[in-house]
Amino acid sequence: GQNIDQPTEMTATEGAIVQINCTYQTSGFNGLFWYQQHAGEAPTFLSYNVLDGLEEKGRFSSFLSRSKGYSYLLLKELQMKDSASYLCAVDNYGQNFVFGPGTRLSVLP
Amino acid sequence: GAGVSQSPRYKVAKRGQDVALRCDPISGHVSLFWYQQALGQGPEFLTYFQNEAQLDKSGLPSDRFFAERPEGSVSTLKIQRTQQEDSAVYLCASSLAGGPAYEQYFGPGTRLTVT
Numbered sequence: 001g002q003n004i005d006q007p008t009e010m011t012a013t014e015g016a017i018v019q020i021n022c023t024y025q026t027s028g029f030n031g032l033f034w035y036q037q038h039a040g041e042a043p044t045f046l047s048y049n050v051l052d053g054l055e056e057k058g059r060f061s062s063f064l065s066r067s068k069g070y071s072y073l074l075l076k077e078l079q080m081k082d083s084a085s086y087l088c089a090v091d092n093y094g095q096n097f098v099f100g101p102g103t104r105l106s107v108l109p
Numbered sequence: 110g111a112g113v114s115q116s117p118r119y120k121v122a123k124r125g126q127d128v129a130l131r132c133d134p135i136s137g138h139v140s141l142f143w144y145q146q147a148l149g150q151g152p153e154f155l156t157y158f159q160n161e162a163q164l165d166k167s168g169l170p171s172d173r174f175f176a177e178r179p180e181g182s183v184s185t186l187k188i189q190r191t192q193q194e195d196s197a198v199y200l201c202a203s204s205l206a207g208g209p210a211y212e213q214y215f216g217p218g219t220r221l222t223v224t
Binding site for chain 2: 004033041042043044045048087089096097098099100101102104
């Protein structure tokens with residue numbers, strides 16, 4: 001079966017660092033994506049991990065451990081505009097694309 | 110350049126009506142995906158096209174849902190005899206190469222409300 005878990009909600013303070021975790025159990029695995037989705041808008045691409053390790057891109061980094069079925073998205077120097085939902089999604093061996101439920105992040109002043 | 114566009118942006122249908130939702134992908138994008146997103150949830154996969162071929166329709170919830178992409182560009186998602194549980198945002202996404210292992214570019218979605 002397909003199962004992707006993320007925390008439902010998180011709150012952090014402007015300027016802080018936050019880590020959003022994602023665990024997955026899927027019938028196939030060819031890579032993991034992170035998307036950001038502001039309320040009422042379309043998801044936008046943040047990162048893609050296919051190999052174990054950390055991928056850094058500016059204030060955002062994403063980590064993957066294939067053996068543990070685990071990923072996290074790290075957001076540094078939080079800004080108010082980072083308040084959004086963060087979706088992890090597994091590329092299921094080219095068969096389809098499975099999204100997690102999303103983590104709603106609120107950044108407080 | 111132009112992104113993925115979807116029309117209409119909002120649709121209200123009476124229960125039992127048929128609806129058709131349109132997606133214009135980014136020009137040259139081979140792959141096209143449809144997703145259904147309920148409020149507060151992540152998108153759920155419905156179906157996937159590579160050019161005009163529908164390679165996966167395992168996510169379509171019932172035989173009332175039908176998707177096509179006859180010329181490998183514009184796609185239409187049709188829902189027959191709409192039910193209240195069909196109320197959701199329908200997202201379309203396209204990607205440059207074949208297969209989901211590439212960044213997907215999403216359209217703004219069509220919010221369907223069935224009354």
